[in-house]
Amino acid sequence: MPAIFTVDPRSGVPLYLQLIEQVKRAVALGTLEPGEQLPTVKALALDLTINPNTVARVYRELERDGVIETSPGRGSFVRAGSAGGSARRAVEDLARGALDDAVREAKSLGLERDAVSGLFEDALARWFPAEDHR
Amino acid sequence: MNATTIAIDKLTKRYGAHEVVSNVTLAVEEGSICGLLGPNGAGKSTTFKCLLGLARPTSGSVAVGGAPLAPESFEWLAYVPEKSALYERFTVGQHLEIQRRSRRRYDAARAAELLALFKLDAAKKAGKLSKGQRTALMLVLALSFRPSVLVLDEPSSGLDPIYQRVVLDLIIEAAAGGATVLFSSHQIGQVERAADRVAILKNGRLVLDREVDALKSSEKVVEAIFDGAVPEANGLAGDARIRRLERSGRILRAYVSAESEDVARRIQALGPRSLTVLDLNLEEIFLNAVGAENAPLPGGQ
Numbered sequence: 316m317p318a319i320f321t322v323d324p325r326s327g328v329p330l331y332l333q334l335i336e337q338v339k340r341a342v343a344l345g346t347l348e349p350g351e352q353l354p355t356v357k358a359l360a361l362d363l364t365i366n367p368n369t370v371a372r373v374y375r376e377l378e379r380d381g382v383i384e385t386s387p388g389r390g391s392f393v394r395a396g397s398a399g400g401s402a403r404r405a406v407e408d409l410a411r412g413a414l415d416d417a418v419r420e421a422k423s424l425g426l427e428r429d430a431v432s433g434l435f436e437d438a439l440a441r442w443f444p445a446e447d448h449r
Numbered sequence: 450m451n452a453t454t455i456a457i458d459k460l461t462k463r464y465g466a467h468e469v470v471s472n473v474t475l476a477v478e479e480g481s482i483c484g485l486l487g488p489n490g491a492g493k494s495t496t497f498k499c500l501l502g503l504a505r506p507t508s509g510s511v512a513v514g515g516a517p518l519a520p521e522s523f524e525w526l527a528y529v530p531e532k533s534a535l536y537e538r539f540t541v542g543q544h545l546e547i548q549r550r551s552r553r554r555y556d557a558a559r560a561a562e563l564l565a566l567f568k569l570d571a572a573k574k575a576g577k578l579s580k581g582q583r584t585a586l587m588l589v590l591a592l593s594f595r596p597s598v599l600v601l602d603e604p605s606s607g608l609d610p611i612y613q614r615v616v617l618d619l620i621i622e623a624a625a626g627g628a629t630v631l632f633s634s635h636q637i638g639q640v641e642r643a644a645d646r647v648a649i650l651k652n653g654r655l656v657l658d659r660e661v662d663a664l665k666s667s668e669k670v671v672e673a674i675f676d677g678a679v680p681e682a683n684g685l686a687g688d689a690r691i692r693r694l695e696r697s698g699r700i701l702r703a704y705v706s707a708e709s710e711d712v713a714r715r716i717q718a719l720g721p722r723s724l725t726v727l728d729l730n731l732e733e734i735f736l737n738a739v740g741a742e743n744a745p746l747p748g749g750q
Contacts, residue, residue, distance in 0.1 A: 325730050
């Protein structure tokens with residue numbers, strides 16, 4: 316199986332958080348479909364060359380969050396309906412964080428609220444062209 | 450909770466007047482991979498020797514698999530020393546034969562697989578092997594009997610990046626199968642990938658011992674840029690969560706070991722123009738831990 320996730324062990328972001336985010340993003344985007352089987356803990360740890368306990372923790376937390384379900388002896392699967400639930404929220408959290416960073420950066424560069432708002436409108440216009448606008 | 454498989458308790462080792470290991474306590478749980486980091490001479494190899502019964506602790510104790518070391522322990526305990534110990538005039542194959550005769554759990558198929566993995570020639574004499582090949586042979590011997598506890602002192606010394614990755618894969622595979630691993634390395638990136646726990650020695654003392662992810666969650670740098678001079682803010686110096694404060698020009702940096710968001714709020718109250726919380730990778734955390742004299746322990750030990 317080609318690697319569906321990528322993590323950066325040299326980053327200061329804890330690996331388990333990186334991997335949880337990756338799985339939720341894949342579910343929200345449909346790269347991982349409901350009912351699809353995830354690799355075993357051992358296979359994913361070896362595939363990414365990371366610690367197996369870290370992968371096991373990721374699966375536990377994803378199960379707790381309702382993104383995957385694990386049945387003993389069969390493996391872990393993406394839960395039906397999870398794309399609309401916590402995986403969708405996770406993607407919104409990511410987007411919110413990215414926007415937050417951008418606004419904070421603009422503010423720290425000395426821009427006033429109106430100037431930031433103007434730049435934001437420009438960006439919206441570029442990424443969501445007029446015909447999408449209601 | 451998992452059982453503690455490797456337990457080092459208040460270990461001290463002196464050679465004459467020189468204290469090489471000072472009051473080190475370290476526990477590694479079953480199935481865990483613990484990476485031991487430290488500058489040269491920090492006491493890593495001596496700690497391993499005491500753990501393996503190759504050096505007698507001046508005080509303190511060690512236990513592996515829940516009991517003090519016994520001859521039977523070596524049926525499931527593998528050790529790869531920093532300096533390879535091989536019979537120079539024996540071939541690679543003869544080394545494996547010795548292992549076959551002395552290890553009840555020796556697995557010939559596994560040994561053959563490992564030889565192929567490292568492209569080692571069974572007919573070659575140990576004395577003719579390169580440094581990296583010697584390390585590889587030590588690893589093959591250690592893994593040939595599927596040990597449940599692995600103690601590896603610099604397991605990839607002399608190996609090129611490709612084989613270093615092979616070694617990591619072997620460590621990860623062993624742990625995924627339930628084995629417990631304690632390994633030392635100068636390559637922080639290896640520990641960052643493979644280990645769930647990291648311990649750092651400096652001058653014989655344990656200056657840090659934590660889960661890698663927990664460490665990354667709590668160790669942060671709060672960076673504030675002010676319009677004018679950085680305010681004095683004397684209260685910050687006494688904040689136990691701040692390891693170190695750096696002031697340079699209009700920039701204030703606080704190296705934080707816990708509750709970075711709360712510390713960030715405190716610094717925000719000083720009215721900076723901008724404030725950023727930066728993540729630290731293991732290398733930066735390591736350098737902070739071994740660089741700064743008397744740096745406080747994260748996790749409040």
